[in-house]
Amino acid sequence: MAAEGMRSVLFVCLGNICRSPIAEAVFRKLVTEQNISDKWITDSGAYSDWNVGLSPDARAINCLRDHGINTSHKARQITNEDFLTFDYILCMDESNLRDLNRKGNQVKNYKAKIELLGSYDPQKQLIIEDPYYGNDSDFESVYEQCVRCHKAFLEKSR
Template sequence: MAASNGKAVLFVCLGNICRSPIAEAVFRKLATDNSVVDHWVIDSGAVSDWNVGCSPDARALACLRNHGIETDHRARQVTKDDFATFDHILCMDESNLRDLKKKASQVKNCKAKIELLGIYDPQKQLIIQDPYYGNEEDFETVYEQCVRCCKAFLENYS
């Protein structure tokens, strides 16, 4: 699964319909704009299986479209193989982090570095809050956080 130079990132949230598909789409756009997209495997997933096969939330899609970004992502659950194939697994909150570390402990050949995406935020907003029960402004906040974090992550690993 890894790209030719071994860079692979998986963005993770609870259901893979709001935060992580936004982060995936934002990172893909930044990598494309910086002419490095071919150096990366980029995906997103969920710790739960609630939304497997579903498109992102309509508000997430509208937010991305407002910024000129399209995605055809379908929600999927994180698998044991992901821990062995991705270099970085970046999640949105402490609950995601706990769930991922628990799953990783059951994988013998785990190579993924599991972190909060927010550790890359220059504004030091560590947690990317779930906007699902919020409004369009909450999705915009998630988008802005993802842009800041993904830019910093890409600069750090390119």
């Protein structure tokens, strides 16, 4: 459980090797820059179990590194406990949202607010597209969208 005054956010995508680890790393950087990292617990996870234990996609790591961000994240699958312990579960697309709502409905009295991360995008790009089958510029787009969404999310959650 989070300490008094702390909040928690879990970023979720299908495999936890592209979008959600980028979202997690960008969020950590932003809260550090704003001197509020002691107020947030941040993690990311996958709906699927395909990549459990793996590092993020090399293109995700390179994208983050290009922006001065390092990550040591290892992919993990979300658990029922996540719905009880996280304040927010922010996901990347409608498929994630549908799957998370279905899984959440199996957890009694869960507290997590399940939303699309893109719902915070000031440019109104609701979906954060999966860059896995794309190229470096697709990973850069994920990064940029995460920055926009996180800034708006942090502003709204003050």
